[in-house]
Amino acid sequence: MTAPLLKIEDLRTYFYSKSKQAFIRSVDNVNLEIGKGETLGVVGESGSGKSITALSVMGLLSAGPGVITGKIGFKSDRVQKNLLQDLDDFVKLTMKDGKVMAVQKDEDGWQERSEHRMSKVRGKEISMIFQNPKQSMNPFMTVGRQIAEAVQLHTEYKSEQAAKERALDWLDRVKIDTPRLRFDNHPFGLSGGMCQRAMIAMALSCEPSLLIADEPTTGLDATIQSKIVDLLAELKADLGITTMLISHDISIISRLSDTVAVMYGGTVVETGPAKSILAKKDDQKHPYTSALLTSIPSAENIRGKGYLQAIEGDVLDTINIPAGCRFYGRCNRVTDRIRERCERQEPDLREIAPGHKARCWLYFD
Amino acid sequence: MKSYTQISGEIGEFSDLPFWKKADDIDLAYVGYGLFVVTLVILSYFLGAFNLLPHDPQDINLELMMAPPLTSGHLLGTDFMGRDMLTRLIVGIQAYFLPGLLAIFIALFFGTVLGVLSGYPAKAGFDTGITYFANLVDSFPRLVLILLVIAAFKPDIYYIMLVVGITNIPAVASHIKGKILFLKQKNFIEADIALGLPTRTIILKHILWHNCRSILIIQATLGMGEAILMETSLSYLGFGVQEPTPSWGNMVQAGSNYFMKGQFWPSTAPSLAILFTILGFHLLGDGLNNILEGKRNK
Amino acid sequence: MSKTILEVIDLKKHFFQRKGLFSLGGQQRSIPAVDGVSFYLKENETVGLVGESGCGKTTIGRTILRLEKPTSGRIIFDGTDITALDTDELRKLRGKMQMIFQDLDAALNPRMRIREILNEAITVHHKLTGAEVDKRIAELLEQVNLKKSKLSNFPHELSGGEKRRVGVARVLSVGAQFLVADEPTSALDVSIQAQVVNLLRDLQKQLGLSFLFISHDLRVVELVSHKVAVMYLGKIVEMGMSGRIANKASHPYTHILWSSLVEKQSREVGKKAKSVQAGKWGVFDFERPLEGCRFAPRCPVYEAKGGPDICTNAASEPVLREIEGGHQVACHFPL
Numbered sequence: 001m002t003a004p005l006l007k008i009e010d011l012r013t014y015f016y017s018k019s020k021q022a023f024i025r026s027v028d029n030v031n032l033e034i035g036k037g038e039t040l041g042v043v044g045e046s047g048s049g050k051s052i053t054a055l056s057v058m059g060l061l062s063a064g065p066g067v068i069t070g071k072i073g074f075k076s077d078r079v080q081k082n083l084l085q086d087l088d089d090f091v092k093l094t095m096k097d098g099k100v101m102a103v104q105k106d107e108d109g110w111q112e113r114s115e116h117r118m119s120k121v122r123g124k125e126i127s128m129i130f131q132n133p134k135q136s137m138n139p140f141m142t143v144g145r146q147i148a149e150a151v152q153l154h155t156e157y158k159s160e161q162a163a164k165e166r167a168l169d170w171l172d173r174v175k176i177d178t179p180r181l182r183f184d185n186h187p188f189g190l191s192g193g194m195c196q197r198a199m200i201a202m203a204l205s206c207e208p209s210l211l212i213a214d215e216p217t218t219g220l221d222a223t224i225q226s227k228i229v230d231l232l233a234e235l236k237a238d239l240g241i242t243t244m245l246i247s248h249d250i251s252i253i254s255r256l257s258d259t260v261a262v263m264y265g266g267t268v269v270e271t272g273p274a275k276s277i278l279a280k281k282d283d284q285k286h287p288y289t290s291a292l293l294t295s296i297p298s299a300e301n302i303r304g305k306g307y308l309q310a311i312e313g314d315v316l317d318t319i320n321i322p323a324g325c326r327f328y329g330r331c332n333r334v335t336d337r338i339r340e341r342c343e344r345q346e347p348d349l350r351e352i353a354p355g356h357k358a359r360c361w362l363y364f365d
Numbered sequence: 366m367k368s369y370t371q372i373s374g375e376i377g378e379f380s381d382l383p384f385w386k387k388a389d390d391i392d393l394a395y396v397g398y399g400l401f402v403v404t405l406v407i408l409s410y411f412l413g414a415f416n417l418l419p420h421d422p423q424d425i426n427l428e429l430m431m432a433p434p435l436t437s438g439h440l441l442g443t444d445f446m447g448r449d450m451l452t453r454l455i456v457g458i459q460a461y462f463l464p465g466l467l468a469i470f471i472a473l474f475f476g477t478v479l480g481v482l483s484g485y486p487a488k489a490g491f492d493t494g495i496t497y498f499a500n501l502v503d504s505f506p507r508l509v510l511i512l513l514v515i516a517a518f519k520p521d522i523y524y525i526m527l528v529v530g531i532t533n534i535p536a537v538a539s540h541i542k543g544k545i546l547f548l549k550q551k552n553f554i555e556a557d558i559a560l561g562l563p564t565r566t567i568i569l570k571h572i573l574w575h576n577c578r579s580i581l582i583i584q585a586t587l588g589m590g591e592a593i594l595m596e597t598s599l600s601y602l603g604f605g606v607q608e609p610t611p612s613w614g615n616m617v618q619a620g621s622n623y624f625m626k627g628q629f630w631p632s633t634a635p636s637l638a639i640l641f642t643i644l645g646f647h648l649l650g651d652g653l654n655n656i657l658e659g660k661r662n663k
Numbered sequence: 664m665s666k667t668i669l670e671v672i673d674l675k676k677h678f679f680q681r682k683g684l685f686s687l688g689g690q691q692r693s694i695p696a697v698d699g700v701s702f703y704l705k706e707n708e709t710v711g712l713v714g715e716s717g718c719g720k721t722t723i724g725r726t727i728l729r730l731e732k733p734t735s736g737r738i739i740f741d742g743t744d745i746t747a748l749d750t751d752e753l754r755k756l757r758g759k760m761q762m763i764f765q766d767l768d769a770a771l772n773p774r775m776r777i778r779e780i781l782n783e784a785i786t787v788h789h790k791l792t793g794a795e796v797d798k799r800i801a802e803l804l805e806q807v808n809l810k811k812s813k814l815s816n817f818p819h820e821l822s823g824g825e826k827r828r829v830g831v832a833r834v835l836s837v838g839a840q841f842l843v844a845d846e847p848t849s850a851l852d853v854s855i856q857a858q859v860v861n862l863l864r865d866l867q868k869q870l871g872l873s874f875l876f877i878s879h880d881l882r883v884v885e886l887v888s889h890k891v892a893v894m895y896l897g898k899i900v901e902m903g904m905s906g907r908i909a910n911k912a913s914h915p916y917t918h919i920l921w922s923s924l925v926e927k928q929s930r931e932v933g934k935k936a937k938s939v940q941a942g943k944w945g946v947f948d949f950e951r952p953l954e955g956c957r958f959a960p961r962c963p964v965y966e967a968k969g970g971p972d973i974c975t976n977a978a979s980e981p982v983l984r985e986i987e988g989g990h991q992v993a994c995h996f997p998l
Contacts, residue, residue: 561757
């Protein structure tokens, strides 16, 4: 494994539910690593905290409490720092039994310092593609203008003309037909797939070290999805850009990623090389991952049984996190040997095979 | 420094708190104060009904004219005809409350009907017609309209409230219409149609009862404050409740002649009563709006 | 042979859009969302309707339920023509056919408790006593596998899967035999999708329901449907048994649709990610050709054959014709 470009350690991002007077532990103790040039696929269901992790990295969360502890080490050719450095000064936590019970946070101070730090990183070092391309672009500016502006701001192409040429180049690169025509289109004049391409062009035109793609294909039609995935695969091969790919769609993750992190209920339950995590066989895997793989509605998963192997129960609600393993209530592989531990104590993320970590008592003694 | 605290309890058992617990303290204070004012109003009727008032509000005592406050037997003093201020103040609200209810009833009833008619059916023609009507009503200056009505008939509080009610219809109608359009986006009205529910059940139960009642309560409290204010300004001009029936408006007007002579109490007491009552109704409406509709959090 | 429960004959639904701000009368542009669709549905059968967004599949579902008024064509349900029923007759009809909406919250009035919601649905079409209603509610909860404790909750307190179950229970409660399921799984998480797919299949077995299953998720459609109809811009371009459509598609569009499943491509992980299709057809725009085959501008066969006249000729728009054992396709050059 190459030196990690991004190393997230013990990240906790909470929100506060006023109506329940309790913390929504959206991201709770997340550890992730992305090596240079690698693609990390983050899989998880809604509410598993995958998007919030990305937003925490980008420093795009402001509503309180937000990020409260953790370290986000970022190490590119140009920048080396902990993105959350010294921000602890603004937060005071009261803990009980290892759980955060109260947070006091100077939100303005936090915001100011974080903003000061992130403004040099955001866009230039880390850029992001969102699920809703039409809503993440300025509807009153032409697509080309927006890309050219990003180019001017973040790269050495400072003159108007050079930036425009560069923007056209990127539009061409993401396979938008007739880039010169599309340059002057407004976002609403483009179809969904086209708009996502423009968004990708915009994100890449800043030449970032890390690209975060949050559900880049969700909401698009199947035929267009596959085109966008093709494009991402091609760009990955050409540019070798480090990517954090977030999706609930395992097929997309398996197509594009080198390493995979599976998230459940606000934490990473398994991480390792894509091959071993997404392989169809059952052994040496977190029960959640294997259950997720067999529950995908597809002809293959139904063969021989006549029905789908569903995961019983509901997605974990991150306010009501149980004391033991987060997946315990839905797990079908609990044995008598470990039942008690599963119920009482949360397992750590430990290595079960070289480079393959899982958070499950099954594999520890 | 903001602080967030989790209520103590086993993790894994959090559920929604009842609405009075999750409401902001300030909203509860608003509503509390508003309810206090409403209680006082009801108390006024109660005192009147059981003859518990300190004096007869129209009892003239020429020997004790313009007595200052704290005169024995007259806590707030007397006015220029020697009538007890406190009694007149208590009875004064009765000049507004029932007529105000009439105004509210007219505004809410017709406003709701028009709101439903313009929001619910998918016909554009209805909506346009009602919008024209609303614009027409809105474009008349209300005070001028009231003066016209008074000139044509007679200065009677019920005529005034009729006009106040009618001029409030467009505001209520637009609120109801807005809510219905919002609900339509959520698709459940369509699901109700698909289920085969009769149209009147959908409108009366699903839309009005379940989703518009808080709007109506809020509009009612705000409307009451407005009715009082309107009557007061008219009474001050001499068009409202006529002497000798006490109303805060005509009390202020009568007392204002003596204000510059240093005899402040005949006008100050009813002015303050107006201020705190209207404040009460408005805060009640605002607080309920924040609590029931969750406006403050958004 | 079981009997036909629903038959749709040459159904058309055009939406009208005013051309400009000041255009009055006659200046309307018509958008044919559904443009001449015919199919039938047998009892205890599921027909899947696939297509990309904007192809008119949801409009078909809504028109069959008469939430939209069809522009022309006929809808025959259970032997009666329902194309021109009035409001009262329609209401009675709703006791026999129902719709599962894509929106999870659609069926749930946010201010009503679940018990109230179900109670209301049960008593719309049947007059029942309190005890009978309670019994029916218990029965429904059993069928959709929902905990009894949820009855006193408000909709916003439920998770997505539970909301979907309540929605299904509400639809079942009227005793409908035919359901239009409009993207019933698309708003749900992966692990919950499987539960819902299983639930719908179980219900079909238990209660003998017929489904018109509308979805853009090809994998789900392939799983639950007996027959599949593929739609493109308001027309059915291919129809047949689901296994056949999935594996031996004849229409170029179906072929593209199926092979664009990322999952199928992902079997080539490890090889240099090289797509068979990239660049070949470029990016699609939903621009409707004026005449001839609607799919021609995107069609690889059309391009490979050098743009034959027959595909763009207004006189020869392809119609559905049978090629083998109930497999119909509307293409001049089926694969």
